[in-house]
Amino acid sequence: MFLWCVLVLVNLVSVDTVANAGVKVRLTQKGLEYGQQIGIASIQQKLKTINVPDISGTEKVDPIGKVQYSFTGIQIVNLGLPKSALGLVPDTGVTLSIDNAYINLHGNWRVKYLRIIKDSGSFDLAVSELTISTTIAVTSDDTGRPTVSMTNCAAAVGNVNVKFHGGASWLYNLFSSFVNKALRNALQKQICPLVADSIADINPHLKTLNVLAKVDQYAEIEYSMVGSPVISNTSIDLGLKGEFYNTGQHKEPPFSPTPFSLPSQDTDMLYFGVSAFTINSAGFVYNRAGALHLYITDDMIPSGSPIRLNTKTFGTFIPQIEKMYPGLMMKLLVKTVKDPLITLEPNNMTVQASGTVTAYAIQPNSTLSPLFVLNLEVSVSTHIYVSELKLTGNMTLNKIDMSLAKTYVGPFQVTSLDNVFKIVLKVAVIPKVNAYLQKGYPLPVIGKMQLVNSQLQVLKDYLLIETDVQFTG
Structure with a gap:
């Protein structure tokens, strides 16, 4: 494999002049020098x-x-x-x-x-x-x-x-x-x-570049080039689509990439820029697929928690629930009502999500009786990092705001449920989301490429990944 990078990596890069590049990658002189070592060895074998x-x-x-x-x-x-x-x-x-x-x-x-x-x-x-x-x-x-x-x-x-x-x-x-x-x-x-x-x-x-990288049953990421390479005296840049799509259904979101520029650095071989557009396109895709909903049952609450999903616990805060449905277990349906919004600021990545929580009492015959519906505004902080060839992360809850959308048990004070739902979100919802985030989202890579000593920074409107690379085999 000749000129590993000139060309093997050349397929990743950043084009500042291309407005619709969601992902940018820069191959530096250091990367070229590594490619030179591999390339010369390849030419030498060929000339023999x-x-x-x-x-x-x-x-x-x-x-x-x-x-x-x-x-x-x-x-x-x-x-x-x-x-x-x-x-x-x-x-x-x-x-x-x-x-x-x-x-x-x-x-x-x-x-x-x-x-x-x-x-x-x-x-x-x-x-x-x-x-x-x-x-x-x-x-x-x-x-x-x-x-x-x-x-x-x-x-x-x-x-x-x-x-x-x-x-x-x-x-x-x-x-x-x-x-x-x-x-x-x-x-x-x-x-x-x-x-x-x-x-x-x-x-x-x-040709092994994953221009259409499968994520899961709902989504795939397109990493095709959106323009010709930009070659300067010190680097090779290309722009990639960097957009999530529903599997097999490429519908554009109602927003476009915001132009951003990679910093002028050359201490590492390769620089990835992942825009807020790319991450927000994931939210659009998963919400459109109906994947951003979760049923919460009592078995998802740690056994030592004083909060149980039953009418007795909730009756403490809303007495009419226990009177109308005594001794029943409950189920909560948490779902988004619009696309989550991811914001990237220096050293800070936050997610704002708007959704609803519908509470049900589970009847002995397993039918669900609705109790109330709450509007939910949630803010979480996200820690993002690179694991092998994927972008992974975990979330922590910042705050929630709730309001009553509908009640089937009469009026009650929503603020009385603040602590209950903070606990439910922390012990049931956030761990589920984090388990999913741990699976990661594939970065654009080629063949047997490995990232070495990768570091990630959250900057204004994009994530910057600085890394060396290594090819095996």
Whole structure:
């Protein structure tokens, strides 16, 4: 896999000029340098497959006459690329240059002259000061994934030194210049095509980008590119859709991404920016799917809690409940009535949710008798962090505000239930939500990519993930 990042990561990045990018990613010079290490090793392996064909022919040598010759079994015994560099050409692509490369080859030679005299031996060929320069373009394919291609390449063989072994020494000078030229041409013809093959080998890896990442039965996230890469002197940026959708139903939410810019940092290999738009699109999708509701029963309340979901406990605060439905267990239905709103401020992520709580008494025949409906306004703080290749988190309750929407048991003071519902939310609802958040939401990744030493900051309108990366296998 060549140029891991130029290209393997290139598929993630940020485009400030693209207004509808929900997720931005920046590949820095440090990331390119890591990719360079992997890429050079890949090119080196590819160049070792150079196949030097057998060379044969006839030369007229005075005073001997015609000399038939052949050079066969030519194989590479050593190849090194000791000096290389990756560079970025703004708005163009990635350049790769290799200097002072060398190739050592070994083969056999054979001659026949004066019709009956034969001679043979072996030879060693040392190629030095080999240079390769190429430019790689990064574009998008029809699936929204990045694709790379070589746009130009030049290879030049510097010095060629041939040493013959065995046979008559006068033959050496005869063939040195000829072998030099023939092998130089054979090598130069194959180098650029092999480099092009090495670059093309990246594309199958780029196609593993999870442009449509499944989250669960309700949702998937689209990470397709929304514009061409933006290449500067120091980084490669792309913009990704970064939007949650109902599985199989791509309906746009009634809001759009707010433009944001990644900070100018380059201490890590890769920077992800996850906008508030992306997170809010999740709320839109789950609310639209009817997934933001929860039935709460008494078995979800810790056994040591003084609050029980029965008419006796609630009768303490609303006496008519116990009078009308004595000795019955209760059930609560908590559900949202509009999309939750996630707000990102420096070091602070909050969720505002509007919903209702409907209380039921459970009759002996399991039918539900409605008791009351409360309007509920809830504020929670959320701690977000990166776990492996996912964005995960947990919530803590800030406050709740309640008002009476409807009663089936007569009027009562809602404030008398404040503490009861705070406890219910803390011990029954929040743990359920956190258990779900722990499953996480997939980040845009490729193949066997791992994030290393990741850190997350909550900034104005977006989450910033700073990380190094590693590829295994």
